[in-house]
Amino acid sequence: MAKKIYVDLKDAIRYKTQGSLSYFIKFDYDEYFVLTLKQLPKRYYHADSKTWEIPASLKDEVEAWCKQMTGGSEINQDGKKLDITKKLFEGVYTCEADLKSVRLPKLKAKIPLLSHQKDAVKFGMIKGSFLLGDEMGLGKTASAIHYALYMKKTHKYKHCLIITGINGLKWNWMHEIEKHTDEKGWVLGMKQKKRQAHVWTVKNINDVLEDLRILPKFYFLITNIEKIRDPNVNKKLVRLIADGEIEMIIMDECQAVKSQKAKQTKAFLELRPQTRMAMTGTPMMNNPLELWTVLNWLGVEKHTYWEFRNYYAVFGGYMNKEVVDYKNLGELRRKLGTCMLRRLTKNVIDLPEKIETYEYLEMSDKQWKIYDEIRTEILKQVDLIKKLPNPLVALIRLRQATAFTGLLSSEVNVSAKLDRLEELAEELVANGKKFIVFSNWEKVIMEAEGRLKKYNPALVTGKIQEEHREQELARFKTDDKCSCILGTTSALGTGYTLNEATYCIFLDDPWNMAIKDQAQNRCYRIGQGNTVNIITLVCAGTIDERIAELVYKKGQLSQAILDADPNDKTKIADYVDYLLK
Secondary structure (H helix, E strand, O other), rough: EEEEEEEEEEOOOOOOOOEEEEEEEEEOOHHHHHHHHHOOOOOEEOOOOEEEEEEOOOOOOOHHHHHHHHHOOOOOOOOOOEEEEEEEOOOOOOOOHHHHHOOOOOOOOOOOOOOOHHHHHHHHHHHHHHHEEOOOOOOOOHHHHHHHHHHHHHHOOEEEEHHHHOOHHHHHHHHHHHOOOOOEEOOOOEEEEEOOEEEEEEEEHEEEEHHHHHOOOEEEEEEEEEEOOOOHHHHHHHHHHHHHOOOOOEEHHHHHOOOOHHHHHHOOOOOOOOOEEEOOOOOOOHHHHHHHHHHHHOOOOOOHHHHHHHHEEEEOOHHHHHEEEOHHHHHHHHHHHOOOEOHHHHOOOOOOOOOEEEEOOOOOHHHHHHHHHHHHHHOOOOOOOOOOOHHHHHHHHHHHHHHHHHHHHOOOOOHHHHHHHHHHHHHHHHOOEEEEEEEEOOHHHHHHHHHHHOOOEEEEOOOOOOOHHHHHHHHHHHHHHHOEEEEHHHHOOOOOOOOOOOOOOEOOOOHHHHHHHHHOOOOOOOOOOOOEEEEEEOOOOOOOHHHHHHHOOOOOHHHHHOOOOOOHHHHHHHHHHHHHO
């Protein structure tokens, strides 16, 4: 739960002999704050105003205390009130000496780990079971994959089960495993989609059970949290763990099991293999009581939820049964520190200046139906399409189906990408980040604006007049309550400097890499002092995936089609066939 600290520099009351000024600090009660503040050589608590007074001569000590509590804010020099937000989880919970003592065995990797990712693996080898709470964009997935492989090599593990708290991300794990290693992952119950042999889907719980009956040969098994709610699946997983077939579980987006009353949480807590790793960029979304599930699963918290609740919650309200505040948070922080490694982007020195990631999502049945109908129509006319001056024009509707079906249907309004955008936005805002969202289509941006309304988004599209654009840009730059700016790639992607953003999310790719580079350079430019994360959302098994492969991994499509010799149609036809697979 976020806490605020108010700091005033004004005439001294208690410490007049030390000079005419003192710092007056006020905050909602937090045991950890108080304990650390009492370590200052001079401090006095004014009970009437509930403020702490520290002489101005201790400016360095006060500033150091503020940085320790808040992750880097400084004292105002002009004495104006300073509003500082403190989060329970900021800081690195590990010991450098311990990490240096760990020697990692050599593994064959396609992409070498950065030093902070290696530290995560070492931390796991020291702790066994732990929570990796790094901020989004620091490469938690790669760290987890390598940690699992180290356990396979050093402990001869047979299988590692990956459980995703967000359903669509199971396909992303498959891509990440193949991207970083020579291993392959297997999504439990996956079958090839009819008429599209390259597309995989999970339709039937019986297929999941069949995979668990005859375990696939792959080391990495992947499923989503909803599947383990099924009593038969849960029972089989418990048996496989007991028999030593599954010796490690990675729980991705572990905040999905924060409610101790939820059926999936109860099922999850029954799965306790030898090694357990939880992952999240936001360890606590709403209140400290949500931590009980992950701490209990990791074996750190031995008490029942109700004992945990009574110890850390302050009760009031009707019949004195409502949680009105929290207590003993210093102790909770220390307990969390025994099992969690959390790094903030600003504190990781080995990061590249720009991190580009593709996140693969699963479309719903309704979205697939729209997509398949359009694809079938296009295939009937494919020979005519190949003869067009620019065949890509005929494929736009197929691309729109992966972005938001509301572009094509008045009855079906679904989007795996917008669903994921909401989840990303919640995590980014919870961590105090500002971000940009791009799409090729204005209607997609307008739908995104409606979904992100609570974050007070700014908006720039082709229909917004220039003077209003400037107002929106100024609001994003200066208003702390405006967490994001949304815009079409054509309107927002050129000419503006948006260094306030450190994350840039593309709901769909431009055809041309140069256009995408130009758009992401709104925040990745001179004056940007932080690492920038570029996230592109891709619907797995669709034209999105082929575009990502051709344009941004091989750099071929824009050259072959957009800049092609109009008299040479052979190569263009080949690309059209590939995009429609």
